[in-house]
Amino acid sequence: xxxxxxxxxxxxxxxxxxxxxxxxxxxxxxxxxxxxxxxxxxxxxxxxxxxxxxxxxxxxxxxxxxxxxxxxxxxxxxxxxxxxxxxxxxxxxxxxxxxxxxxxxxxxxxxxxxxxxxxxxxxxxxxxxxxxxxxxxxxxxxxxxxxxxxxxxxxxxxxxxxxxxxxxxxxxxxxxxxxxxxxxxxxxxxxxxxxxxxxxxxxxxxxxxxxxxxxxxxxxxxxxxxxxxxxxxxxxxxxxxxxxxxxxxxxxxxxxxxxxxxxxxxxxxxxxxxxxxxxxxxxxxxxxxxxxxxxxxxxxxxxxxxxxxxxxxxxxxxxxxxxxxxxxxxxxxxxxxxxxxxxxxxxxxxxxxxxxxxxxxxxxxxxxxxxxxxxxxxxxxxxxxxxxxxxxxxxxxxxxxxxxxxxxxxxxxxxxxxxxxxxxxxxxxxxxxxxxxxxxxxxxxxxxxxxxxxxxxxxxxxxxxxxxxxxxxxxxxxxxxxxxxxxxxxxxxxxxxxxxxxx
Numbered sequence: 001x002x003x004x005x006x007x008x009x010x011x012x013x014x015x016x017x018x019x020x021x022x023x024x025x026x027x028x029x030x031x032x033x034x035x036x037x038x039x040x041x042x043x044x045x046x047x048x049x050x051x052x053x054x055x056x057x058x059x060x061x062x063x064x065x066x067x068x069x070x071x072x073x074x075x076x077x078x079x080x081x082x083x084x085x086x087x088x089x090x091x092x093x094x095x096x097x098x099x100x101x102x103x104x105x106x107x108x109x110x111x112x113x114x115x116x117x118x119x120x121x122x123x124x125x126x127x128x129x130x131x132x133x134x135x136x137x138x139x140x141x142x143x144x145x146x147x148x149x150x151x152x153x154x155x156x157x158x159x160x161x162x163x164x165x166x167x168x169x170x171x172x173x174x175x176x177x178x179x180x181x182x183x184x185x186x187x188x189x190x191x192x193x194x195x196x197x198x199x200x201x202x203x204x205x206x207x208x209x210x211x212x213x214x215x216x217x218x219x220x221x222x223x224x225x226x227x228x229x230x231x232x233x234x235x236x237x238x239x240x241x242x243x244x245x246x247x248x249x250x251x252x253x254x255x256x257x258x259x260x261x262x263x264x265x266x267x268x269x270x271x272x273x274x275x276x277x278x279x280x281x282x283x284x285x286x287x288x289x290x291x292x293x294x295x296x297x298x299x300x301x302x303x304x305x306x307x308x309x310x311x312x313x314x315x316x317x318x319x320x321x322x323x324x325x326x327x328x329x330x331x332x333x334x335x336x337x338x339x340x341x342x343x344x345x346x347x348x349x350x351x352x353x354x355x356x357x358x359x360x361x362x363x364x365x366x367x368x369x370x371x372x373x374x375x376x377x378x379x380x381x382x383x384x385x386x387x388x389x390x391x392x393x394x395x396x397x398x399x400x401x402x403x404x405x406x407x408x409x410x411x412x413x414x415x416x417x418x419x420x421x422x423x424x425x426x427x428x429x430x431x432x433x434x435x436x437x438x439x440x441x442x443x444x445x446x447x448x449x450x451x452x453x454x455x456x457x458x459x460x461x462x463x464x465x466x467x468x469x470x471x472x473x474x475x476x477x478x479x480x481x482x483x484x485x486x487x488x489x490x491x492x493x494x495x496x497x498x499x500x501x502x503x
Contacts, residue, residue, distance in 0.1 A: 010166055011067055011077060011078035011166075012076070012077060012145075012164045012165060013070070013075070013164065013165060014074065014075050014076070014077055014163070014171070014187070015073075015074055015075075015162065015171050015172075015175050015185050016160055016162035016186060016187060017161060017180060017183040017185065017186055018160045019159060019160075019183070020159060022148075022161045022178075022180065023179060024178075024179060025178040026148060028141075029141055029146055029161075029178070030137075032139055032140065035137035035139050035148075036137070036138040037137055037138075038134075038135075040133075040134050041057075041131070041133050042055050042057045042131075042132045043055060043056040043057075043129055043131055043132070044130045044132055044188075045095075045099065045128070045129055046128045046129075046130060046192055047101065047126055047128075048125075048126040048127075048198065048199050048200075049099065049101055050098065050101075052064065052066065052099055052189065053065075053077065053187070055132075056085075056113060059084055059085055059113075060082060060083065060084050060085070061081065061084075061087060063082070063098050064079050065077070065080050069269065073184075073185045073265070073268050073269050074168050074171055074185065075185065081095065085112055085113050086110040086115075087110060087111045087116065089106050089108060089111070092120070093106060099126075099127060100126070101127060106120070117129055128196070130153055130192055131154070132152065132153055134150070134151055134152075135149065141163070143170045144163050144165040144171055145165065146174070147160075148161055149161075149162070153196060155195050156195055158191060160188075160191070183301070184268050184272065184274070186273055190271070194273065200220060201501075202217060202219045202220075202229065202270060202271040202272045203217070203219075203220065203273065203274050203275070203497055203500070203501040204218075204264075204272040204274075204275045205277070205496050205500070206260055206264065206267075206275065206276070206277040207277075207278055207280070207492060207496075208238065208256065208280065208282075208283060209238070209280050209337045209338050209339070210239035210280065210281050210282035210337055210363070211235060211236075211237055211238070211339070211360070211361060211407070211465055212233045212234060212235045212236065212337075212338065213234050213236055213259045213260060213263065214232070214233040215230060215231070215233075215263040215266065215267065215493075216230070216231050216493040217229045217231075217266070217267050218497055220501060226497070226498065230267075230270060231493075233459075234259045234461070235459075235461035236252065236255040236259050237252055238253070238255075238256045238283075239252070239281075239339045239362045240362070240366070241366075242339070242363075243363055243367065246287050247287050247288045248282070248286045248288055248289070248291075248292055253291075253292055253295065257295050257300070258299075260302070261300040264277075264300040264301065265300075274500075274501060276496060276497070276500045276501075278304070278496065279292075279304050279305070279306040279307070280492075281309070281312075281337060281338070281340030281360060283304070284308070284309065284340075285358070289306055292304070293306075309355065310354045310356065312342045312356060312492060313333075313335070313342035313344045313355065314351065314354055315495040315496055316335040316495070317333045317344035317354070318495035318499075319405070319488070319490040319493075319495040320333045320403045321333065321346075329399075329400030330345070330346070330347040330397070331345075331347055331399055331402070331403065332346075332399040332401075332480060333346075333403045333488075334403070334405070334476055335405040335406045335491065336360065336361065336404070336406045336469060336476075337360050337406050337407070338360045338465065339362060339363055340356050340357060340360050341390075341476075342354070342356045343355055343356070343357070343392075345399070347400075357392055358389065359389045359390055359472055360472075361407075361408055361466070361468040364382055364385070364386060364471070364472070365465045365467070365468045367385070368381065368382040368385070368468075370464075370465075370468045370471075371449055371463075372464075373445070376445075379445055379467075382468065382471060383471050383475065386472055390472075390475055390476065393476065394479060396479075396480060397481075398481030399482070402476075402482045402485040404432070404476075404485045404486070405487075405490065407465075407469065408466065408469025408473055409473060409487045410487060411459055411466055412470060413432060413457075413487040414459075415440060415457035416430065416432065416457070417430065418457055420457075425489075427487060427489045428487065428489035429487070429488075431484050432486075432487060433483055433484040434477055434484070437474045438474065441471060444467035445467060449463040449464050450463075473485070
């Protein structure tokens, strides 16, 4: 038996993506040196507890460990074992350790492949053995090793393109030159797990609002449950000046595109295999939304879908109702953002009506100068205008429950709780009554933006728009005849990620 250890082999930085077609990248690779064509039958051992690459090829066990992930999403893989069968118990234990499972069940001094599979791998629910037929075309491109491959399994086939080198800068340059920079780096074990339907997959949603951009990265486990990995917002004020011109101005567009690009990079760095991006009220109203979408695609490599107000309301309702238990009687869910507010009326498990109105915190902040200290007359005029624009709520029966979502509601809850650090679990389910909201309206009315930033619980980047947001929330309560509401920390992004990627 021959065993080679890690010190004999230099680790490489790798980038790989999967898909049906890679456009001009394929012809560019074939125009260079190569290809060398190789066909092989391999067996991968996949683990729910590890991202390691463990495969059997030509009678040898080949093990690589994911050693590092760069800020650019490149992965450095280090070979840690290459041994022919039969494996010694020590080598078999090393394989299991790399796969993240216990080696206590080892009872033999050495193992053939069949013995290892029958006695160790298949009995462990965390391990899966997958037969893979590969056809690889190998090239040299921009100083890197490159390959075009097809992987075939009983569950289906996937095509892949890969670039690797000891020098990460060369890998990044090659990927960029091939026009593949916007694609997600997905390693072989993760792709095989997705193909055969085991393990967890990570996805992301970017919600582009009039006032802020929100990112949700979540992992869908093999049992269908979701775990949130990142959930944050960045205020970019995309709608700044939109009411006056009907267009997104250059600076708000640049700020928002930069935030989207950073969030897309963050999601890919977290291992998201797909990203959905949606735009709401600000983009619905903007005459130059196509220009914005093109810039987002060029900078961040994502496609922005502008959804209707009705769709926005439906998603908001789905998010809220899934997070606050079963409904009892009638219920209204509203989500107030920077440019619009969405209302969904329902009860039990049904939805009766959905609509959107152009009432948002950013719009009224600009219109009435609510970003700093304001006098009583100005505040009264703003509240009167908000009430007029919320006329679609007039004359409706008071619901049995009212649920508020979005940045205004969650910040009002965080200020009530005096949260020095935002806690989504604490905010979710918080009850806000009219007394508390009026208290906060007066607090914000008498403080300028810089003073507001010192208030515990208020996100500093919402200091300018929080007064308008609080007035909108208070007006909704009055229109619907309620003296309190329940805050939901869940937004349309939480419903969208399940709908798009939950299958």
